[in-house]
Amino acid sequence: MLNVIANCLQLKGKEYATSNSFGTVDYCGTFSAECSYSLGEDEYGSQIRKLPENSRYIKSEDILYEIKKIQQKQILSDGMEYDYVQKGMSLSEAKRYLSSIEGCNQKEYIMFAQEKYSNGETSLQYFEEYLQPNSLYLLDEPEVSLSPANQVVLAEGINKMSRLLQCQFVIATHSPFMLGTLNAKIYNLDTKEYDVEKWSDLENVRYFYDFSKNMKRNLSDAGA
Numbered sequence: 001m002l003n004v005i006a007n008c009l010q011l012k013g014k015e016y017a018t019s020n021s022f023g024t025v026d027y028c029g030t031f032s033a034e035c036s037y038s039l040g041e042d043e044y045g046s047q048i049r050k051l052p053e054n055s056r057y058i059k060s061e062d063i064l065y066e067i068k069k070i071q072q073k074q075i076l077s078d079g080m081e082y083d084y085v086q087k088g089m090s091l092s093e094a095k096r097y098l099s100s101i102e103g104c105n106q107k108e109y110i111m112f113a114q115e116k117y118s119n120g121e122t123s124l125q126y127f128e129e130y131l132q133p134n135s136l137y138l139l140d141e142p143e144v145s146l147s148p149a150n151q152v153v154l155a156e157g158i159n160k161m162s163r164l165l166q167c168q169f170v171i172a173t174h175s176p177f178m179l180g181t182l183n184a185k186i187y188n189l190d191t192k193e194y195d196v197e198k199w200s201d202l203e204n205v206r207y208f209y210d211f212s213k214n215m216k217r218n219l220s221d222a223g224a
Helices: 002-009 027-033 060-086 091-099 101-113 123-130 148-164 176-181 203-223
Strands: 056-058 136-140 168-172
Touching: 002 027, 002 056, 002 136, 002 168, 060 091, 060 101, 060 123, 091 101, 123 148, 148 168, 148 176, 176 203
Parallel strands: 056 136, 136 168
Antiparallel strands: none
16 A cells, blocks of 8 residues: 555655566556545645655665665675784774775675675664655554664654654554554554554554463463
């Protein structure tokens, strides 16, 4: 659904989903063509004519890809610094060489030949750097790779950007930590009419709650 919205609004990050098990059919384009929308009015009652420039659709795979790139660059730089120090350079000389055109070209060549590995806890930093004021963002499972504590941190940051920096977010998430922290209207897409519900009434949240309660009871019984 987020991709249909992104295509309809022509947001950066939109995908052209045309492949499926039955052949090649542009379902996303078909749905987008049947959609209509209005940008509404600003706080002064004037018609909004275009979306903010920084608006975009950010998918979970986009976050993971950027994380891998960031981590790989850092790991590669650290490893090359170590190698040059072992060959007799001082640390400052190694850093200076790797910052030169020749050193950068060497890193780029090595990175081109390597596959991208690893995933870490840098997605929070990704959001801090890429989310800009006065923008519309479609976020697909932004909790990916974040610990529960950092999911709450991200949700609190989204609340602040919505309240203070004129941002608007449309978020697809299953995280009870984000659902419980976001000051948002929640649509349950598992219902026929896409009902608006309290986060605590959602099935996956109830399942998480019941699971935690049962585990706590089992642990208490085991301790007794």
